[in-house]
Amino acid sequence: MAGSEKRFSIGYALAPKKQQSFIQLSLINLAKERGIDFIKIDVDRRLIDQGPFDCVLHKLYGDDWKNQLKEFSLRNPNALIMDPPEAIERLHNRISMLQVVSELKISEEKDATFGIPKQIVIYDTKTLSDPCSWEGLKFPVIAKPLVADGSAKSHKMSLVFNRDGMSKLKPPIVLQEFVNHGGVIFKVYVAGEYVQCVKRKSLPDVTEEKLGSLEGSLTFSQISNLTANEKSDDKYYKMMHLEDAEMPPQNLITEIARGLRKAMNLHLFNFDVIRDSSVGNRYLIIDINYFPGYAKMPHYETILTNFFWDILHKKDSVIVDDLMNVDNKSDDSGKISKRRRSCDDGTKKCVTNTGSEDGDGHALENRNIPDKGHVVLDDQSIRPDFIETPKIQLSMLFYIGYPVIDYPNILKFRAPSIIRFNANMARLQTGWPRKENNQGLHH
Known part of the structure; x- marks a missing residue:
């Protein structure tokens, strides 16, 4: 130099x-x-x-x-x-974080569409105890804390199989329908214009037959709580055929990444995507995280160094304009192409940020809410969610507007979350634990 x-x-x-x-x-x-x-x-x-x-x-x-x-x-x-603190705070609420997805407008993709999960917010125990409040949801459902601030509490999630399992939940929570997705989740890392998509293990599909034999709910924890047996159960991971899972269309992922970056005014984040097994070409964004664990991503040093070099040399004037103003607000920033369509025209947009505060300091406003106790935000027909359980990741790296660089190598990965079992994970090979086996679970 x-x-x-x-x-x-x-x-x-x-x-x-x-x-x-x-x-x-x-x-x-x-x-x-x-x-x-x-x-x-x-x-x-x-x-x-x-x-x-x-x-x-x-x-x-x-x-x-x-x-x-x-x-x-x-x-x-x-x-x-x-990035701007006000923009980061939007991701601390699981409703406002996904609302931005429903507002995206991207170019038409011939062979693939995208959307958000069908979900309901429950704010109090009275509403939770009333089946009419969540009668529009189909079991199983995932129960997630409303607050997503990165704390241990915000990661405590449950898979609920029937009405009996609802009684153990503690509002405020988000109830999100579970959708079979082949046991694979796609994590998309974004650093400005740089985008990298990796695939990881997720929760196995739940058939109607299995659902009928399950009771109550299962609790989930982060990867740090996994036992040695769970981490080393190669049979479980091999049966999921992660290496055979096809990546989402590159154009769709890059368009979504660009749209989210502009709409949220954030430049360091990742988002989780699943593919609905019942549709095949329908992709659902189920989570967005600010400043994720980039070190888990292959070649993160090169990607992040290139990103910082670009912004410091003002190669991307749009990014620089955003970052030089911590109070900058996006204006119609989700519109990113000439051929446009709303990702979900039928989505009910019920929650936005305002000056009032909820129990954890996150501002909310209810609009057109059918009941004070809950809020519906869905894409009408899609019912997704996941709990990720990865062990191997394959990745593809590309820079928006530049040629694709493909990294076909398979990398070992010490990753996210899984069902907490005292017994061996092999129990999942033949299906979910049945009623008589529930003693081996942590609740």
Whole structure:
């Protein structure tokens, strides 16, 4: 590198666990070769007293931090903020996070369509105990906490098989219909214009026959709670045929990624996609996460370094304009092509962010809600969800507008979540645990 070439500094403010996983030596060294230096921000000192930084990379929350970012941005108008706190907060609510998907308009895809799950929000136990409140849902359903802030509590989910299982749930929750999807989930990582899609193991399909023999509900946990037996059960993973699963259409994934980035005003995120087994070419977006675990992604150092190099050299003026204003609001940003269509014209849009607050500090407003206790947000006919249980991932990498680079190698992956069994995971090979076997489950 020429000695006169400008170097750029990225100040990062991350929780210890996030810092350990993301700021790895491989990333630091590669970025340094490209003229980019990562500098740790001291969270015990005022941000305005540190730097100078060309970019602030953060994943911290709270009013004090938001105010510090605003003050820093005012004093340093040319510095990039990655990403605006107000935009990040939208993903902390499982309804508002998927509402943006229903608002996307992308070019017509000949052989594939996309949508969002059918789901209902239950805010209190009284509504939960009234079957009329969720009579539009078909069992099994996934119960998820309404708040999705990355805490351990927000990851506690249950698969509910019948009405008896509903009694154990604790509102506020989102009830989302489970859709058979071949036991495969597609995770799409986005870093600005860079997009990478990987496939992982998910929950096995539930047939009508199996559903009739199940009772109550099953609880799920993150990968950190897996036992050694569950992680090493090769028979379970092999039977899912992950390597045979076809990737979603590249054009569809890139269009969705671009649309979400613009609509949410976020540039570091991933979204989860499943393929409805009953339709085949119908893809459902079921979750969106800000600043995910990029280190789990193949070649993450190269992708993230290229992304930071691009924005620091202002290669993408749209991204730079967004990042230089922490209060920037998207305006009709989901419209991204000449041939357009709404992803789900029939979707009921019932929840948006406003000034009022719910129990966890997330602002909500109900519009056209049929009952005060619950909110419906669906795409009418699709009933998806998943709980991912990966062990192997295959990936394809592509840059929007550039040729596709394919990575066919199969990589071992220590990944997400699975059903928590005390017994061996082989029980899943012959179907779900039956009523007499429930003693082996954690509830």
